[in-house]
Amino acid sequence: MSNVTPIxxxxxxxxxxxxxxxxxxxxxxxxxxxxxxxxxxxTRRAEGVSLWVVPSSTIIASDPGEAAALFxxxxxxxxxxxxxxxxxxxxxxx
Amino acid sequence: xxxxxYSKPQDARAAQVEDADRLAxxxxxxxxxxxxxxxxxxxxxxxxxxxxQISQHAHSEVVGMLPEGNWLTRAPSLRRKAILLAKIQDExxxxxxxxxxxxxxxxxxxxxxxxxxxxxxxxxxxxNYPTLTWADIGAIGWLVDGAAIMNQVAxxxxxxxxxxxxxxxxCKEESFHQRQGYEALMVLANGTHAxxxxxxxxxNRWWWPSLMMFGPPDDNSPNSAxxxxxxxxxxxxxxxxxxxxxxxxxxxxxxxxxxxxxxxKWNEATQHYDCGQIDWEEFYAVVRGEGAxxxxxxxxxxxxxxxxxxxxEAALAHAAKRSTKQAA
Ligand SMILES: [Fe+2]
Ligand SMILES: [Fe+2]
Numbered sequence: 201m202s203n204v205t206p207i208x209x210x211x212x213x214x215x216x217x218x219x220x221x222x223x224x225x226x227x228x229x230x231x232x233x234x235x236x237x238x239x240x241x242x243t244r245r246a247e248g249v250s251l252w253v254v255p256s257s258t259i260i261a262s263d264p265g266e267a268a269a270l271f272x273x274x275x276x277x278x279x280x281x282x283x284x285x286x287x288x289x290x291x292x293x294x
Numbered sequence: 295x296x297x298x299x300y301s302k303p304q305d306a307r308a309a310q311v312e313d314a315d316r317l318a319x320x321x322x323x324x325x326x327x328x329x330x331x332x333x334x335x336x337x338x339x340x341x342x343x344x345x346x347q348i349s350q351h352a353h354s355e356v357v358g359m360l361p362e363g364n365w366l367t368r369a370p371s372l373r374r375k376a377i378l379l380a381k382i383q384d385e386x387x388x389x390x391x392x393x394x395x396x397x398x399x400x401x402x403x404x405x406x407x408x409x410x411x412x413x414x415x416x417x418x419x420x421x422n423y424p425t426l427t428w429a430d431i432g433a434i435g436w437l438v439d440g441a442a443i444m445n446q447v448a449x450x451x452x453x454x455x456x457x458x459x460x461x462x463x464x465c466k467e468e469s470f471h472q473r474q475g476y477e478a479l480m481v482l483a484n485g486t487h488a489x490x491x492x493x494x495x496x497x498n499r500w501w502w503p504s505l506m507m508f509g510p511p512d513d514n515s516p517n518s519a520x521x522x523x524x525x526x527x528x529x530x531x532x533x534x535x536x537x538x539x540x541x542x543x544x545x546x547x548x549x550x551x552x553x554x555x556x557x558x559k560w561n562e563a564t565q566h567y568d569c570g571q572i573d574w575e576e577f578y579a580v581v582r583g584e585g586a587x588x589x590x591x592x593x594x595x596x597x598x599x600x601x602x603x604x605x606x607e608a609a610l611a612h613a614a615k616r617s618t619k620q621a622a
Contacts, residue, residue, distance in 0.1 A: 204404060205606060207397065224460070225394045227403060229609035230616065241390050244383065245467075264334045 207256040208234040210241075212248035220252050228253075324525050329455040332398040340524055343517075344454055345399050346415075347526060349406045352392035353417035355385050357410075357591050361425040362434060370428060377474050378431065384467050391463055395456040411596050419580040420507050422588040429482050429489075429496035435475015437497075437504040440542060443468045444534045445508070453525035476545065483549040497546065498554045505569075506577045508535040514574075539567050 205227040211220035223242045228234035234253040243251070262270060278284050287294055316335050323330065330336055359382050366382070369375035393403055409415035420438055425431065446468065449461045482493040509515060509531040521527035546553050557570030580588070 203607070203610065204402070205610065207403075223463075224391055224456075225397065226390070229606070230613035233609060233613075240383075241387050244380075244387060261333060264331070 205229055208238070208253040209256050209259060210234075210238040211252035211254070212238075212242055213250035213252075214248055216249060220250065223247075225256060226253070321523075324453045324523075327451070327453075327525070329458065330453050331455045340526075341399050343521065343524070344457065344526060345396055345401050347521075348392050348396040348399075348454075348457055348460075349401070349409065350416050350418075352389045352396060352406070353410045353415055354421065355389035355392060357417045357421045357595065358438075359385050359389075360591055360594055361421055361423070362431060364425050365428060365431050368428070369431075374478065381435070381471050381474060384471065388460075388464050388467070391460040392457075395454075395460045398456045407599060411592065411599065413592065416581065417591075418507060419577065420503050421591060422580050422585060423499070423503055424587050426499075427492050427496060429479065429492040430500070432475045432478035432482065432493070433496035433500040435471050435473075436479055436545070437475075437500050437542070438507070439468055439471040439475060441504045441507045441538050443472060444538045444541075448528040448534065449526075451525070451528055457526070476549075479549060479551075483551055493549070494551050497551050501554050502572065502576075503580075505535055505539070505572055506574075506580075508532075508538065510574065510577075511572075536566055539569060543567050 206229070207225050207227055208231075209225050210223050212223050213220045226234055226237040226241055228237050231253060235251055238251050238253055242248070274280075317337055320330070320336060320340075330340075362378060362382050362385075366375065366378055369378050393406060396406060397403060406415070410417070420441075425434070443465065446461050446465050450458055450465055452458045452461065479493050479496070482489040484490075512518060512530045512532045515531055518527060518530060522530070543553060543558065555570045557568065559568055560566075561568045579585070
């Protein structure tokens with residue numbers, strides 16, 4: 201058993217209809233403790249109606265060094281955007 | 295200020311060995327007000343300076359709970375007690391947002407706390423003054439939180455994403471802190487002769503230390519230029535201090551209290567208040583942690599950490615036992 205209290209990432213749903221959004225992290229021995237800590241740290245003023253906590257060590261992030269390779273190909277596919285297509289001004293509702 | 299850098303300038307050797315291209319790209323991003331995020335490449339000196347600044351800020355929030363906690367059980371009414379409790383809880387929250395931001399730079403919470411307890415890490419000198427009367431609680435909210443807000447508002451645009459986001463949250467919560475303090479002093483200032491004297495006495499003792507929170511004057515602030523280039527400091531110590539003075543003097547007038555500075559007067563030409571000399575010798579003595587209150591503060595933190603160790607251990611033992619049970 202490690203004597204270091206694990207870190208959990210905290211996500212808050214501000215209200216129903218919105219997705220959970222990352223707000224920060226807390227330390228807790230287990231998931232239940234993490235929810236309780238997240239409640240005290242991140243929702244003291246009714247900031248949310250639902251919490252997610254996820255062990256930080258389980259998050260897999262893309263490498264910023266590979267950002268160009270991952271995201272750049274999207275930039276030259278401008279035909280994926282509606283503004284690429286020219287439609288006469290007198291044609292409406294399109 | 296909570297984020298004033300009290301250490302000597304860093305030597306640049308670490309940076310020299312780093313890839314010049316990546317450094318140039320980093321500098322350009324920061325100069326363009328882009329945000330740097332945790333996994334992005336950053337110069338080692340930037341990372342180290344940020345860890346020091348953010349953790350110092352976090353320690354200040356947490357140590358700052360102590361002088362106010364001193365009055366919790368003696369608050370003059372249930373209303374004041376509930377307010378003070380909520381304010382202190384916010385400060386604990388601020389400390390946690392900031393520790394969480396610092397941890398994204400690759401340092402552990404345990405290392406940060408150890409640095410505070412061993413005296414290697416600093417916290418704002420303002421919390422090394424004692425809270426002698428109830429009026430001090432009002433003065434802290436009005437002046438100390440007021441001074442902190444000046445700096446924190448500017449830091450909402452700091453270059454390191456997690457730090458900037460923590461600042462946005464903190465700023466949302468701070469204005470209640472300042473207003474409740476001002477209101478508490480207002481009650482005393484409009485009260486009996488003795489209450490009025492108590493309010494004036496608190497202002498007399500907290501005014502100069504509050505001005506010192508902004509740190510040394512610009513011509514004696516060695517790390518400022520680099521920090522401003524890195525956008526981890528957005529305005530100079532003297533600019534922020536002047537803004538605080540200009541905002542606060544009329545607030546003191548509205549209370550009918552006088553600011554303990556005979557040289558203080560409005561300057562029509564500059565459209566700012568001129569003020570007297572700050573006693574920087576006192577400031578550096580407090581930074582060095584001289585005086586009984588500084589020792590009490592750190593001892594209180596160490597006691598809290600050590601006396602509660604069994605709770606952390608029990609929680610971990612319980613979690614380990616449950617997960618083995620589930621696996622079986
Ligand atoms: Fe705070
Ligand atoms: Fe505050």
